[in-house]
Amino acid sequence: VTRHKKTHGIVQILIDYRPALRNRTGVGVWVYKLIEALAEAHADALSITAFSSSWKDRFTATLPASIRQVDRRVPVRILNWLWHRREWPPIEFLAGGPFDVVHSPSPLLIPTNGAASLVTIHDVDFLTHPERADGEIQRDYPPLARTHAHRADAIVVPSLYTREQVARRFNISSDRVFVCPNGAPEWPLRTPPRPGGHLLFVGSIAPRKNVGRLLQAYGRLRRAYPAAPQLVLAGQPASDADPLLATLRQPRFAGCVRHEGYVSEERLRSLYADASAVVLPSLDEGFGIPALEAMTVGVPLVVARRGALPDLVGDAALLVDPLDVDELSKAMQAVVTDTELQERLSQAGPKRALNFTWRASANVLHEAYLFAIEHRRR
Structure with a gap:
C-alpha cells in the first residue's frame, strides 16, 4: 500500500x-x-x-x-x-x-x-x-x-x-x-551432511542469547544420550560474558563444547554445512539472522518460542520454551536422533527462507x- x-x-x-x-x-x-x-x-x-x-x-x-x-x-x-x-x-x-x-x-x-x-x-x-x-x-x-x-x-x-x-x-x-x-543470503543448499555433525549455536556469547541454559541443556543431553554430537559456539563474547566463559572451561565440557569466537563468513558456512542442527534459545530477538541462514541452507532448527523467532521460522523449526532446560534438552535430542524430523525441517527451511x-x-x-x-x- x-x-x-x-x-x-x-x-x-x-x-x-x-x-x-x-x-x-x-x-x-x-x-x-x-x-x-x-x-x-x-x-x-x-x-x-x-x-x-x-x-x-x-x-x-x-x-x-x-x-x-x-x-x-x-x-x-x-x-x-x-x-x-x-x-x-x-x-x-x-x-x-x-x-x-x-x-x-x-x-x-x-x-x-x-x-x-x-x-x-x-x-x-x-x-x-x-x-x-x-x-x-x-x-x-x-x-x-x-x-x-x-x-x-x-x-x-x-x-x-x-x-x-x-x-x-x-x-x-x-x-x-x-x-x-x-534478506536470506545467496547461499546454495548444503549437500547432505555426514551423520553425527555438531550442534551449532551462532550469536554473541551473552546472557540474552541464553547461552547459560543452552549449556545446562547440553549437559543433560550428554547424560541422557552419551553419543550426542559436539556443541560448537560461534560468536564473540559480550562484555558481560565472563561467567559464561568460565562455565565453558569446566572439565565436564572439555572436548565436547568448542567456542570458536567470531568466525568469517567462509568458516560460518562450513559450520552450517556440517551441523546436525542449529540451536537458538534466545530470550529475546528482534529478528534472528542465524535462523534465516540455517533455513536457507537446509539445517534443522531448534529455536525459542519468544521474540521474533516464531514468526521468522514458521514451520521450519522445533519451538521450545527458552526457560525450560529440560524441554530444550529433549528438543536437541529429538533433532539429532529422529531422521524423519530432520528431513521435514531440512525441507521446510529453504522454502520458508524464500520469503525474505x-x-x-x-x-x-x-x-x-x-x-x-x-x-x-x-
Missing part, C-alpha cells in the same frame, strides 16, 4: 555506514546489504551517501559505484557523544549535503539541518534489560530512545514483533514504523524514505 504522495526528483539520502565497517555482526550486515539493494533497485530515484567516521576503520567493502562515500577521521565514541549529548554537529557539517533524508542505523537520531530523519530499532532489549547492554548503549539509549523515536519522521524495524514492541512501549502509531527484515529478500526490504525502505519526507513537510 502506497503511504505517501508522489515525490518528484532524485531523493538525496545519507545513511550512517559505521556499523558495517568492522567484523560485520547483525546490524552491519543489514546496513551493507540494504544499501547495496537500494542502489540496485532504486538507482533512478535515490542518490545515496554512505557516511563513515572512525579513527581506525576505513571503507573496505566494494559498494556500488553510484554510492558516494564520505569518510571522516573522527573517533566514533567522540562523535556519538557529541551527537547524543549535544545534538551537534549537524551531519551536513561533516558530509556536505543538502540531504532529503538522514537515516540512522541506531535508535538515536543524527543531527541534521532540516532533513527528514529515520531511526532504526533492531530490538528493544536495551529498554527491557538495560543491564545487559554495553557501555554507550547502556548510557545513551534508554534515556534518549523514546524522545528520538517521537521526533523521527519514520522508524525502521526488522520484524513485526519489533514493530509491535516499539509501537506499544513508545506509544507511537505503527503507521510510522516500517518492517525491513534481513533484500530487494523486498529495499522497496519498503524506499517507501519509508518517501513517507518521512512527507511527514517532515506537514
Whole structure:
C-alpha cells in the first residue's frame, strides 16, 4: 500500500555506514546489504551517501559505484557523544549535503539541518534489560530512545514483533514504523551432511542469547544420550560474558563444547554445512539472522518460542520454551536422533527462507524514505 504522495526528483539520502565497517555482526550486515539493494533497485530515484567516521576503520567493502562515500577521521565514541549529548554537529557539517533524508542505523537520531530523519530499532532489549547492554548503549539509549523515536519522521524495524514492541512501549502509531527484515543470503543448499555433525549455536556469547541454559541443556543431553554430537559456539563474547566463559572451561565440557569466537563468513558456512542442527534459545530477538541462514541452507532448527523467532521460522523449526532446560534438552535430542524430523525441517527451511529478500526490504525502505519526507513537510 502506497503511504505517501508522489515525490518528484532524485531523493538525496545519507545513511550512517559505521556499523558495517568492522567484523560485520547483525546490524552491519543489514546496513551493507540494504544499501547495496537500494542502489540496485532504486538507482533512478535515490542518490545515496554512505557516511563513515572512525579513527581506525576505513571503507573496505566494494559498494556500488553510484554510492558516494564520505569518510571522516573522527573517533566514533567522540562523535556519538557529541551527537547524543549535544545534538551537534549537524551531519551536513561533516558530509556536505543538502540531504532529503538522514537515516540512522541506531535508535538515536543524527543531527541534521532540516532533513527528514529515520531511526532504526533492531530490538528493544536495551529498554527491557538495560543491564545487559554495553557501555554507550547502556548510557545513551534508554534515556534518549523514546524522545528520538517521537521526533523521527519514520522508524525502521526488522520484524513485526519489533514493530509491535516499539509501537506499544513508545506509544507511537505503527503507521510510522516500517518492517525491513534481513534478506536470506545467496547461499546454495548444503549437500547432505555426514551423520553425527555438531550442534551449532551462532550469536554473541551473552546472557540474552541464553547461552547459560543452552549449556545446562547440553549437559543433560550428554547424560541422557552419551553419543550426542559436539556443541560448537560461534560468536564473540559480550562484555558481560565472563561467567559464561568460565562455565565453558569446566572439565565436564572439555572436548565436547568448542567456542570458536567470531568466525568469517567462509568458516560460518562450513559450520552450517556440517551441523546436525542449529540451536537458538534466545530470550529475546528482534529478528534472528542465524535462523534465516540455517533455513536457507537446509539445517534443522531448534529455536525459542519468544521474540521474533516464531514468526521468522514458521514451520521450519522445533519451538521450545527458552526457560525450560529440560524441554530444550529433549528438543536437541529429538533433532539429532529422529531422521524423519530432520528431513521435514531440512525441507521446510529453504522454502520458508524464500520469503525474505533484500530487494523486498529495499522497496519498503524506499517507501519509508518517501513517507518521512512527507511527514517532515506537514
